[in-house]
Amino acid sequence: MRPSFGFFLSFKFKISVLVIALVLIAGIGSGGISLLIAESELRQVIARQELSLLNSAAALIDSDLQDKRQLLRLLAEQFQAHQLTLAQVQEELETHETLREEFFNVSAFDASGALIASLRDRNAKRINIADRKYFQETMRLREGVVSAPFKSVLSGRPVVVLTQPLRDADGRIVCILLGAIDLLRPSFSAQIDSLRSSSDGYLFIVTDDGVIIHHPDRSRLLEKTDPEPGSVLEAALQGGEGWQDGILDNDVPVLLVHKHLREAAWNIALSYPMESAFAPMRSVRWRAFLGAALLTGLAGIFGWGVTKKLLRPLRRLHDHVEDISAGRAGIAVFDVDRGDEFGHLSRAFYALSQRREQAEAELHRIATTDVLTGIHNRRMFDDFLPKALARAARTGQQVGLAFLDIDHFKDINDTLGHAAGDEVLVEFARRLTAAVRTTDTVARLAGDEFVIVFEQLGSNTEIDLLGRKILDAMQPPFLGGTARLTVTASIGIALTTSSNVTVDEVMRAADQALYGVKAAGRNGFAVNMVGAERVLRARIKT
Numbered sequence: 001m002r003p004s005f006g007f008f009l010s011f012k013f014k015i016s017v018l019v020i021a022l023v024l025i026a027g028i029g030s031g032g033i034s035l036l037i038a039e040s041e042l043r044q045v046i047a048r049q050e051l052s053l054l055n056s057a058a059a060l061i062d063s064d065l066q067d068k069r070q071l072l073r074l075l076a077e078q079f080q081a082h083q084l085t086l087a088q089v090q091e092e093l094e095t096h097e098t099l100r101e102e103f104f105n106v107s108a109f110d111a112s113g114a115l116i117a118s119l120r121d122r123n124a125k126r127i128n129i130a131d132r133k134y135f136q137e138t139m140r141l142r143e144g145v146v147s148a149p150f151k152s153v154l155s156g157r158p159v160v161v162l163t164q165p166l167r168d169a170d171g172r173i174v175c176i177l178l179g180a181i182d183l184l185r186p187s188f189s190a191q192i193d194s195l196r197s198s199s200d201g202y203l204f205i206v207t208d209d210g211v212i213i214h215h216p217d218r219s220r221l222l223e224k225t226d227p228e229p230g231s232v233l234e235a236a237l238q239g240g241e242g243w244q245d246g247i248l249d250n251d252v253p254v255l256l257v258h259k260h261l262r263e264a265a266w267n268i269a270l271s272y273p274m275e276s277a278f279a280p281m282r283s284v285r286w287r288a289f290l291g292a293a294l295l296t297g298l299a300g301i302f303g304w305g306v307t308k309k310l311l312r313p314l315r316r317l318h319d320h321v322e323d324i325s326a327g328r329a330g331i332a333v334f335d336v337d338r339g340d341e342f343g344h345l346s347r348a349f350y351a352l353s354q355r356r357e358q359a360e361a362e363l364h365r366i367a368t369t370d371v372l373t374g375i376h377n378r379r380m381f382d383d384f385l386p387k388a389l390a391r392a393a394r395t396g397q398q399v400g401l402a403f404l405d406i407d408h409f410k411d412i413n414d415t416l417g418h419a420a421g422d423e424v425l426v427e428f429a430r431r432l433t434a435a436v437r438t439t440d441t442v443a444r445l446a447g448d449e450f451v452i453v454f455e456q457l458g459s460n461t462e463i464d465l466l467g468r469k470i471l472d473a474m475q476p477p478f479l480g481g482t483a484r485l486t487v488t489a490s491i492g493i494a495l496t497t498s499s500n501v502t503v504d505e506v507m508r509a510a511d512q513a514l515y516g517v518k519a520a521g522r523n524g525f526a527v528n529m530v531g532a533e534r535v536l537r538a539r540i541k542t
């Protein structure tokens with residue numbers, strides 16, 4: 001028994017799988033591309049949103065630094081206008097309350113870098129900052145600068161200082177004012193932190209040199225970062241504004257948005273974890289997956305239904321083949337009027353079946369025809385007689401079987417040769433066929449032995465007429481080579497109407513009758529009723 005894989009091997013199953021696969025590929029493909037586009041769009045939207053936030057923060061800090069520098073400038077101008085001596089600077093600083101609000105401390109140093117005044121502590125340690133870069137830069141440029149972040153010697157806190165030179169009437173720098181910003185509590189801290197409303201991500205400020213000025217983790221202030229080449233931090237330190245995807249802090253993938261400040265060599269940056277940025281995409285992805293699964297299921301059902309419908313003609317074709325095999329239908333059922341492939345296939349089957357039927361008919365004809373005479377042969381007779389008897393039994397009509405044997409045929413062969421004998425046999429068959437009705441069946445059994453099956457006989461006398469007619473037909477001379485021959489035949493006829501009679505009984509009766517004619521001197525016929533003890537009639541031609 002074949003294993004029952006039929007369902008999986010079926011065309012319907014394969015087509016359905018194909019439809020599902022195509023829908024799945026199309027779904028995943030278009031869904032995947034859509035998601036990629038959506039992710040890219042979302043990244044742009046988030047980045048732009050965060051950048052606008054940074055712009056606000058940068059504007060705040062720039063404005064704060066500008067205000068502070070302006071304040072120092074005004075102070076310096078005021079000192080110059082009042083032509084204050086260095087000894088008066090401490091007193092004068094202490095009169096300006098706004099300085100305490102704007103700066104963590106304001107101090108003054110003479111042209112040699114020595115401390116001459118400190119707003120927070122007038123008794124502060126007398127330090128000298130001549131070797132500090134911001135001091136030297138201010139002296140060189142003769143204008144205020146923003147220092148690199150450093151740890152203050154006076155306060156011990158991380159600070160950034162703004163400088164402002166103070167000139168005498170001759171334009172010589174006599175003093176430098178320093179406004180310190182406490183990086184632990186910068187004035188802009190509260191403002192920019194409030195801008196960062198979301199709990200995800202954080203803002204930080206880093207100098208162009210990579211030193212952290214502002215960071216939610218205060219312990220990282222003044223830390224010198226060392227960005228790897230190509231990293232997001234390196235991109236942020238290169239100035240300008242923009243955004244990059246990359247890794248920051250403990251291998252966390254982030255979207256880093258950054259902007260350079262106008263008032264200082266600082267970069268403000270916002271680190272936004274990708275995980276949070278694409279949280280909405282996760283639910284979209286899940287829904288897209290569910291949608292694709294649903295679509296695939298529906299496509300499978302649809303594919304199955306459509307394939308089943310499309311293959312219905314093939315099913316019908318299969319049924320036709322089975323019907324024809326079982327004899328329930330003829331090959332004409334293949335001759336359908338369809339213009340599609342199934343129609344072509346069915347008509348091709350029809351043409352093939354027609355050719356096969358013709359070939360079979362030809363084979364049957366060859367198998368049932370006597371090669372020499374062209375009439376039926378023994379095979380045909382053996383097949384035909386039982387059927388004729390069965391038909392007669394059904395209809396109740398009389399059936400007759402005649403055995404014919406040419407008289408002394410051996411002599412013809414012996415005297416004129418086998419070929420002449422053949423000529424006689426062919427002519428004998430021709431005359432025999434012409435003498436009987438088309439409903440009667442003539443066959444050659446072997447040698448010079450012939451049979452006739454008479455069906456639908458009207459009366460007993462009709463068979464007498466037929467017997468005479470056959471003998472008369474042989475009357476004209478035959479040609480055997482060049483010789484003209486007189487050929488006679490002996491005919492034994494069996495008659496029956498009984499439905500119980502067997503083929504053997506009929507043959508025996510015909511044979512008996514023939515034997516009787518031969519015994520009576522040949523060239524005649526005898527009729528024998530099947531089952532009768534003796535031959536009924538014998539007519540010898542004279």
Ligand SMILES: Nc1nc2c(ncn2[C@@H]2O[C@H](COP(=O)(O)OP(=O)(O)OP(=O)(O)O)[C@@H](O)[C@H]2O)c(=O)[nH]1
Pocket residue numbers: 372405406407408409410411413417418419420421422425446447448518
């Ligand atoms: N020419 C020819 N002769 C055949 C063929 N088949 C058989 N024969 C010969 O036909 C002859 C038949 O002779 P029989 O019927 O036995 O004898 P007969 O001479 O007819 O004598 P009776 O039948 O008693 O009158 C034999 O000599 C066979 O060799 C054939 O196809 N062609």
